Amino acid sequence: xxxxxxxxxxxxxxxxxxxxxxxxxxxxxxxxxxxxxxxxxxxxxxxxxxxxxxxxxxxxxxxxxxxxxxxxxxxxxxxxxxxxxxxxxxxxxxxxxxxxxxxxxxxxxxxxxxxxxxxxxxxxxxxxxx
Numbered sequence: 001x002x003x004x005x006x007x008x009x010x011x012x013x014x015x016x017x018x019x020x021x022x023x024x025x026x027x028x029x030x031x032x033x034x035x036x037x038x039x040x041x042x043x044x045x046x047x048x049x050x051x052x053x054x055x056x057x058x059x060x061x062x063x064x065x066x067x068x069x070x071x072x073x074x075x076x077x078x079x080x081x082x083x084x085x086x087x088x089x090x091x092x093x094x095x096x097x098x099x100x101x102x103x104x105x106x107x108x109x110x111x112x113x114x115x116x117x118x119x120x121x122x123x124x125x126x127x128x129x130x
Contacts, residue, residue, distance in 0.1 A: 003061035004070060007054050008077035012085045014050035017043045019090070072115040079111060 021043040024034040034040045061070045083104075086092045093101055 001073075003057045003064065004074050004077060007057040007061060008074060008081050010050045010054045010057070011078045012081035014047055014054060015082050016085050016089050017046040017050060021047055069119070072119045076112055076115050079108065083108065 021040070024037075024040045024043065028034045058070075058074070061074070096104075
């Protein structure tokens with residue numbers, strides 16, 4: 001669980017860093033050079049180190065546990081932490097209507113419950129839990 005937790009946390013940080021790096025590159029391509037700022041290079045280093053760390057811990061988790069166990073837990077934790085990081089860093093919910101927030105939460109609950117049921121029923125044979 002620790003390997004998957006670290007991998008998910010670092011993955012959500014990498015998503016936020018890639019978002020910032022993408023904005024910097026978009027501005028650079030629109031002739032407002034962002035490569036002269038140290039923040040752009042800092043985000044580049046954060047993305048690179050996060051990807052390396054994430055792959056390392058994901059490989060450790062996959063070496064220790066079965067893929068059928070690691071994948072759903074990683075997917076749910078990564079999605080949860082990415083939504084949380086996006087809400088905190090970019091204040092995404094400030095620009096959304098209550099209907100959009102409720103829809104996003106319903107989608108998240110659907111992902112969570114679907115992953116839970118897939119994991120719970122993966123060992124069923126002919127309708128009987130083995």
